[in-house]
Amino acid sequence: MGVDLRRAxxxxxxxxxxxxxxxxxxxxxxxxxxxxxKGTIQGxxxxxxxxxxxDIDITLxxxxxxxxxxxxxxxxxxxxxxxxxxxAICLDILKTEWxxxxxxxxxxxxxxxxxxxxxxxxxxxxxVAKQYKExxxxxxxxxxxxxxxxxxxxxxxxxxxxxxxxxxxxxASKYSSAISAHISAQSSASAGRHAEHRGAATAAxxxxxxxxxxxxxxxxxxxxxxxxxxPSRTEPPVVV
Numbered sequence: 001m002g003v004d005l006r007r008a009x010x011x012x013x014x015x016x017x018x019x020x021x022x023x024x025x026x027x028x029x030x031x032x033x034x035x036x037x038k039g040t041i042q043g044x045x046x047x048x049x050x051x052x053x054x055d056i057d058i059t060l061x062x063x064x065x066x067x068x069x070x071x072x073x074x075x076x077x078x079x080x081x082x083x084x085x086x087x088a089i090c091l092d093i094l095k096t097e098w099x100x101x102x103x104x105x106x107x108x109x110x111x112x113x114x115x116x117x118x119x120x121x122x123x124x125x126x127x128v129a130k131q132y133k134e135x136x137x138x139x140x141x142x143x144x145x146x147x148x149x150x151x152x153x154x155x156x157x158x159x160x161x162x163x164x165x166x167x168x169x170x171x172a173s174k175y176s177s178a179i180s181a182h183i184s185a186q187s188s189a190s191a192g193r194h195a196e197h198r199g200a201a202t203a204a205x206x207x208x209x210x211x212x213x214x215x216x217x218x219x220x221x222x223x224x225x226x227x228x229x230x231p232s233r234t235e236p237p238v239v240v
Contacts, residue, residue, distance in 0.1 A: 003064050008034040011104045015039065024108040026058065035060045038074070039108050043151065044116045048143035049077070052151030056111065057087070058104060068098035069107060078139075078146040080120040080129035089114075090124035 012034065015026035023042030030036060039056035043049030055074040061067045071094055073087035081090045093102060093110050123129035132139045 002062060003035060003060050005034055007065065008060060012037065014103060014105045015108065022105075022109070023112060024105065026104060026108070037104070039071070039104065041108055041112050041115075043147060044112055047116055048140050049079075049115045049147050049151070052147040053153050054111075054115075054151055056108065065100040065102070068094045068102075069104060070094075071107065071111070076146060076150040077115075078128055078143040079115065080118045080123045080125060080132045081114055082128075083124050084128060085125075088124055090119070090122060 012026055012028070015024060019025040023044075024039065026037050026039040028034065028036070029038050037058040037060075039058050041054050041056065043052035043054065053075070054077060057072050057074050059070040061070065071089055073082050073089065076084065076087070078084055082088070089111070091110060091114055093099075093107060118132060120129040120132045128139070131142070
């Protein structure tokens with residue numbers, strides 16, 4: 001059974017009916033391909049996700065709407081029910097509680113609600129859930145930090161600066177990852193080699209600090225706080 005394209009088109013229109021009020025919207029990833037969408041949700045107010053803009057990858061299975069859409073967060077998000085690594089989501093209506101009466105719009109609204117009311121006893125990310133339950137203030141700080149770094153939109157007049165900064169972040173991230181891989185691969189080396197590894201790790205931290213400083217210099221709102229304080233043990237550096 002194939003996807004009802006008329007329904008898919010109607011649902012897409014519904015997602016974009018009142019984006020300013022609902023805080024959600026959706027668009028095609030590829031022209032005329034109604035099976036692959038990108039949804040966007042605004043972070044709910046009075047939560048650590050406030051001010052964030054979160055992109056969601058949406059794929060409609062061949063037997064949609066009798067099976068739920070497949071969704072995952074493209075934007076990194078620190079939340080018990082969202083994988084901090086892959087963006088996978090633990091939400092009942094995307095699994096056993098899905099009904100053909102539901103729509104992409106209602107699923108996106110449910111994701112907004114999930115950001116407001118986490119379910120730490122049914123987590124997707126056990127580390128985040130543990131922090132949520134045992135060190136809640138630290139969780140709130142970390143979630144806000146991630147929102148500022150990964151989900152806050154650039155200034156409207158940032159123009160080419162924004163593209164350049166994001167390219168720099170991507171490059172620094174690859175550099176840091178390469179160093180980490182090297183350190184891991186050489187973990188059984190001699191004591192003399194350990195000194196070299198410590199130097200490489202220091203270089204990776206310097207790369208992170210440099211990115212943070214440049215973001216601050218460019219006066220991105222989400223860089224001002226993160227560039228002036230040291231992340232807690234569970235917070236990532238500016239680049240991951």
